[in-house]
Amino acid sequence: MNKIVPAHNIGGYVPMIDGPEKVSGRAKYTADIMAPGMLAGRIFRSPYSHGEILEVDIAAALKLPGVKAIVTGADCDKTFGVLPIARSEHPLARDRVRYRGEPVAAVAAIDDTTALAAVRLIKLKVRELPAYYTAKAAMAPDAIAIHDKKPGNLERDVLFELGNTAQGFAEADLVREETYNCAEVCQNQMEMHAAVADYDAVRGRMTVHASTQVPYYVHLMLSQILDMNMSRIRVIKPHVGGGFGCRTETLNVELITALLARKIGGSVRTVITREETFITHRGRPETDIKLIIGLRKDGRITAVECECDQRGGAHSGYGVVTILYSGSMLYAIYDLHNVKYLGRRVLTNTPPCGAFRGHGTVDIRFAFESLLDRMAGELGLDPFAVRRANYLNAPTFTDNDLMVNSYGLPECVDWVERASGWKARKNTMPKGKGLGMACSHYISGASKPVNWTGEPHATVKIKLDFDGSVVVLSGAAEIGQGSSTILVQTVAEVLGLDLSRIRIVTGDSDIVPKDNGSYSSRVTFLVGNAAIDAAQNLKRVLVAAAARKLEAKPEDIECLGELYRAGAQDKGASFDEVVVEALKDTGTITVTGNYSTIPESHGGKKYRGAAIGGTMGYSYSAQVVEVSVDEETGVVTVDKVWVAHDCGKALNRLTVEGQVQGSVWMGMGQAMSEEVAYHDGLMLTANMLDYRVPTIQDSPPIEVGIVESNDPHGPFGAKEAGEGSLAAFLPALTNAIADAIGIRFNDLPVTPDRVFEAIEKRRRALGKEKNSSGGA
Amino acid sequence: MDALPAFDLLRPTTLDEAIRIRVAHPGSMPLGGGTDLVVNIRRGIVAPAMLIDMNAVSELKTIRADARGLEIGASVKLAELAGHPDVVKHYPVVAQAAGFIAGPTHRNMGTVGGNLCLDTRCIYYNQSEWWRSANNHCLKTTGDICHVAPKSRGVCFATFSGDLAPALLTLGAEVDLVGPTGRRTLPLSKLYIGHARQGEPVTETRGDGKYFLSLRPGEFVGAVRAKNMPELRSAYDKIRIRRSIEYPVAGVAVALRREGNTLADLRVAFTGTNPRPVLLEGTAALCGGALDERVFKGLDDLVRDQIMAMKTTFTPGHYRRRVAGVLARRLVTRLFTD
Amino acid sequence: MARILAFVLNDRARTDAVPGNLLLLDYLREVVGLTGTKTGCDGGECGACTVLIDDKPTLSCLTLAASVEGRRVDTVESLGTDGQLSAVQRGFHEKLGAQCGYCTPGFIMASAGLLRKNPNPSEAEIIAALGSNICRCTGYVKIIEAVQYAAALRAQGIAP
Ligand SMILES: Cc1cc2nc3c(=O)[nH]c(=O)nc-3n(C[C@H](O)[C@H](O)[C@H](O)COP(=O)(O)OP(=O)(O)OC[C@H]3O[C@@H](n4cnc5c(N)ncnc54)[C@H](O)[C@@H]3O)c2cc1C
């Protein structure tokens, strides 16, 4: 007979539990939901950048046979927005349109053809207002306010100085200032936005299927926009085809579809186009950075000054959070003192930006690691040595009060140095080839949620019933990142059961406990801990039942997963027998697990503008990128990437590797080819031909090293794995290009034409030099 | 679900039938793989009342390639052309150009006829109906200005981006055109009429950028033909921002003949730059000597004079023109020394 | 005008009346209800809609339904037998070639098309064959491994 041992469920390579649905085409995404009689929704969007609305004429459209309802701004005077302090957006514009593509009206019709025909009949009349497409133009003294409450079009400015930068710079051996520009980028997840809303007029209930990362926020905003009691709303999140941050706030398509459904008292499905998905946007803003670093000969950073302007688009969205993160997350990776930060989030007449993977940290990290690399070179220091000279000494609190308990950056740095063969190869690369390195970090969930309600940060329920199946109920939104798999693994691990015993139900507000959603990499850490708590509570119930059944004391009961026994000699009771015993008095058992962050992690108490970035655990990443540059054409090829990521503890090595590879690769897109561009506020690149996401033929092998720093608070020691490795790619790339051809690129993306141009410029400059020296 | 304007689709199996349908339905358009046309219909750029699916027309589906000559039917798929052993062997420039187009799945669909008659492209044109209307359209469709060259009087500068044309131009190819009035054969270079000078009338030999092919009403491309010149070495190369799902930033075809140390013949053609594929004029003057700086300098001058890349793509025109020259140089060097 | 379309869909003969302007993608999803095939772009730019027509990977978003008359169309729903996943499906599942899964049916069909033609592709051949498909999650590394694994499963006769 096999010896019974508890099943081990973490630390291995575990395929995702919902994989079979996805590979067989059975997984339903929002657009796959259809029912007879369902109407087609379609949105009429402003062709103007900025204007006072004079008239929205829907008369002709309403007369079109097959049109069932049209909603306009007149149907809803409420506003929405993710931050309680910045809810400035109407689902359908009222009074003013502020960007080209802003929803103005929407049609529900019997089919898409009719809906489209109706949209074509809608006429919008406006009095045009001056429009601003750059942060600079919007901040000009004579610019009119895009939102009345935001004079100067400043959504938020932040200024802090911690320590004494003047003194810090005075102590430096080298002080350098550089400016950087990162183009706007967009998540462009593969699933286009969609919503299905069904209004039960008899009962006054609304059900919305939404392709979202935050079903709870959608629930809140639906209640606000529809002016309906929350108890009458049900939000269902089917499979979601990626998010990367653009679905971390309620989107107008969800609200508009609900408005339509209520108006007709039935079901409406709105699937927007790729172009509209781009325009819905919520991407990473165009960012201008001025950075000054003071560096000593021994590699120590003595002071940092950073100015950061973000072109935020026409509405607030997450803007305030983004600009705050950009400052506060200067910290918690290196031991920094004497830091000054000035951030400006600017409103412009372009589609609203939002939270994109690596939220707030990516462009700043690009600038920082680029400048550090440049200065290291100037001081004759090895890039690795400079990073090593500035390590934090964890556990510690940073100057801006961020709590760092586990710190695997040194191991990450060592790993990529070794794996890439840096020492042997760095100075022997052939012409046109180069190696570059950089580091980055990210939070594992914000310690303070956006909506502070006093509830625990995460709640998970487990249901155990007569059949012995363990059903995990969680509101955590599985969006492809593998959160459901991690929660199942976690519960299975605590109970010592095989994964196949555990099922998970997510994404239906009627059934699962509320969850804040999948953003800022919070799920594994916060929800994972809640799942552990729930599983432990269940185990306690089972141990008590086993004790009753085996007539032993609970503290003598040993849980082996499928077997509970009182000591090694005991024959014990099977899991199924224990379940029967446990259910005897209570019937179906449900247990709850909670998790709350500790107050010490909330951070930034002391400083205005540093009041964000607190988390229970920071992940760390180091990367080495190898490139080849074709100096005649400017074409850059990434030959290979080595990345090490400190995720605390890899609960699932397969998904950690997948997340890290995906992050690095997404960083590559931003660094090399992706760019949202406008022509007078019209998005020029709102398709997948001009918005250039790398293809498989452009993508390098990415070798992943997993570093486990075992965070004291993380679930089994785990921290986040899905965002922290994105940022380091950008500077590692440009540092590698600098190594290959001696030119530093401060502006992203580094497209072939830019490389070509820079090489030409150098050639011309050298030619001039030669000429002038020849003439002397 | 995409709401396309209403149209009918017919699938003739013979060329005669295709011609008959075309005559009966003046508003019809031939459909190859649809990788360009269906995109344009979905964007509301064109709205033909009828599509004639050319893929079942058996006469148009053959490739004949040997040491003497090459003939490719208009309905041949790009993937087949790129992988055809005799094309690869005798006409490498054609196989390479075909193999570089779009992406592998696109090449299973796209046809030779569609590629030769590919609509010209522009960042202000290849946009949705909503987008173009918000931008007041442009003169390639229903508007009256050109956003690329606002001073243009009636001329469109949209870029020709098909990869096969330059390859075939270096081989001196001819096209067979079939239509209601019969068949005719034209040098391929004459199919592309680009645009006239500002203000000049449009004729069969001078287009305006909107009308950039010298097809007569109702005419199809039936086949394209080239003779082999056994000594000719040829190759194709192209610059793209991505290696797939991407039109050329610039594409270059080169065919040359080397006699001893002498460059005896040189043909260089470009795509992705001008409103038509350009076979450089004046390369004969560069022949007759060694491959030296003089040739390269001369080539650069010809490129500067004849290659004009306007701001029709997101990638700057200046770069497209310069890099086209770089590729030409490289290919010439490689072919000469190989 | 609607025309009669007779063809073979996932191994079953099928006859339908379809208008000329109906895309094969919309026909499959909205008329037949086979929603495994996905829409990822406004036409020809992402590969999410890839199906096999006579074993060749094809973009259903640029194909008109009426043009598949007399041909054989296979969607992701055709793969797998007796409730078991096919080799390609197992590869994408077990090697994490699918994260959010939205691009997955397209990648799986492009890969299935490749393996039908070339049962033992090199890494370069896999990369060449999947060039019309975009995935926004994986960075492609594990997609390549998935196809290699699938080829091995088929070669060993473990999965069809
Ligand atoms: C993402 C993407 C990338 C692309 N990249 C490239 C690229 O790199 N290089 C490139 O060259 N192309 C590219 N293309 C365009 C296209 O795929 C190819 O040019 C293809 O060869 C077009 O052929 P088709 O059969 O699909 O043409 P269709 O779309 O069927 O037709 C194109 C035009 O030709 C006309 N036509 C078709 N057949 C005939 C005929 N026999 N006689 C007269 N007129 C005819 C049609 O009426 C239409 O006007 C790309 C397309 C996409 C979607």
Ligand code: SF4
């Ligand atoms: S070149 Fe001018 S006229 Fe031609 S498509 Fe572009 S904007 Fe329109």
Ligand code: FES
């Ligand atoms: S849906 Fe994107 S290529 Fe077909």
Ligand code: FES
């Ligand atoms: S798995 Fe999400 S797009 Fe590929």
